[in-house]
Amino acid sequence: MTVRSRAKPVTILDVAKRAGVSAGTVSRVLNGANAPSETRRRVDAAVRDLGYVPNHAARSLKRQATEQIALAIPDVANPIYVQMATSIQRVAAERGYQLSLISTHNGATDERTVLRGLHRRQLDGMVLVSLRPGAALLEQIRDAADRLCLIGSYPDDLAVDAVRVDSAAGVHLAVGHLVDQGRRRLAMVNGTPGTVPAERRAAGFLDAFLARGLEVPSDRIVDGDFTTASGYRAVDDLLARAPDVDGVFCANDAMAIGVLRRLRERGRDVPNDVAVVGMDDIDMAAMTAPTLTSVSLRAEERGRLAADLLLERLNASEPIAPRIVNVLPNLVIRESSTRHTVLEAPDA
Numbered sequence: 001m002t003v004r005s006r007a008k009p010v011t012i013l014d015v016a017k018r019a020g021v022s023a024g025t026v027s028r029v030l031n032g033a034n035a036p037s038e039t040r041r042r043v044d045a046a047v048r049d050l051g052y053v054p055n056h057a058a059r060s061l062k063r064q065a066t067e068q069i070a071l072a073i074p075d076v077a078n079p080i081y082v083q084m085a086t087s088i089q090r091v092a093a094e095r096g097y098q099l100s101l102i103s104t105h106n107g108a109t110d111e112r113t114v115l116r117g118l119h120r121r122q123l124d125g126m127v128l129v130s131l132r133p134g135a136a137l138l139e140q141i142r143d144a145a146d147r148l149c150l151i152g153s154y155p156d157d158l159a160v161d162a163v164r165v166d167s168a169a170g171v172h173l174a175v176g177h178l179v180d181q182g183r184r185r186l187a188m189v190n191g192t193p194g195t196v197p198a199e200r201r202a203a204g205f206l207d208a209f210l211a212r213g214l215e216v217p218s219d220r221i222v223d224g225d226f227t228t229a230s231g232y233r234a235v236d237d238l239l240a241r242a243p244d245v246d247g248v249f250c251a252n253d254a255m256a257i258g259v260l261r262r263l264r265e266r267g268r269d270v271p272n273d274v275a276v277v278g279m280d281d282i283d284m285a286a287m288t289a290p291t292l293t294s295v296s297l298r299a300e301e302r303g304r305l306a307a308d309l310l311l312e313r314l315n316a317s318e319p320i321a322p323r324i325v326n327v328l329p330n331l332v333i334r335e336s337s338t339r340h341t342v343l344e345a346p347d348a
Helices: 012-019 023-030 037-050 056-063 079-094 108-119 135-143 167-180 196-211 228-241 253-265 299-314
Strands: 068-073 098-103 125-128 148-151 161-165 186-190 221-223 247-250 275-280 293-296 324-327 330-332
Touching: 012 023, 012 037, 023 037, 068 079, 068 108, 068 299, 079 098, 079 253, 079 299, 108 125, 108 135, 125 299, 148 299, 161 299, 167 186, 167 196, 167 247, 167 275, 167 293, 167 330, 186 196, 186 228, 186 253, 196 221, 221 228, 228 253, 247 253, 253 275, 299 324
Parallel strands: 068 098, 068 125, 125 148, 148 161, 161 324, 186 221, 186 247, 247 275, 275 293
Antiparallel strands: 293 330
């Protein structure tokens, strides 16, 4: 009987020897950590020449890693978070990670439960969006700072990676646009009271009037809850307070879509009678009738940046100081805020 000897499997040490680097350097390159381009080229060439196949199971066991990250969001039905998730999923897949999507229902208890899962090492890391971070949650965030990236506004002394957008500046863009269109009797449909986005957007709305020397319409802010239905309901309250309103800013696009529907039912033409501007620039904004002017908070870019920050930290060979990345909003002008020009046929 002839016994065939099997070829000895290629190891990470073989790759390191061929590339002329240490095994640790090979591991960091394969894990996606930053490395000089020449080093990465030599490692990639050695992997290709030797036919090396990384043993992900062994690598995960050694690092006590799961190759899984999560995105924890307040509401899985909100289109803005779907855009974020799509962007994060793309980055995660490119780096060899799977993404879990978790809805916390904007609840502090659910958020703390999710973070406990991170502490138990059920996940390698997490991107977290919280609309109302309380003291208990902030303490958990501090404890897990080495495996977290936040999207949104949090205390500056938190010392955690974060991606922020200046939504108040976005509100200034919206109000400035409405004023430029000749609108003076403006109102706002805001989001859930007590949440950070709602508070910042309301403050931005009032500040935008002060900056332009206009009368502050403090009685013309109606609370919603960031849903389409709440925007729809808000119109009746708004028209009761301000029947002469000629411009409405909505704290997100979902509510703006409800506002468009109810204004039409109440016999108000958009944009000739009332201009409407939303915030988020979700995909549906380009599909409404009329199409919706919106402040883009660049959700996909924020998701991509958050995923990059998180995965860079998870695979870093040395400690990284906390980083904050700021994203600037921009205004996307569509039909809902610009008056139509009516052309009359000439006399026969």
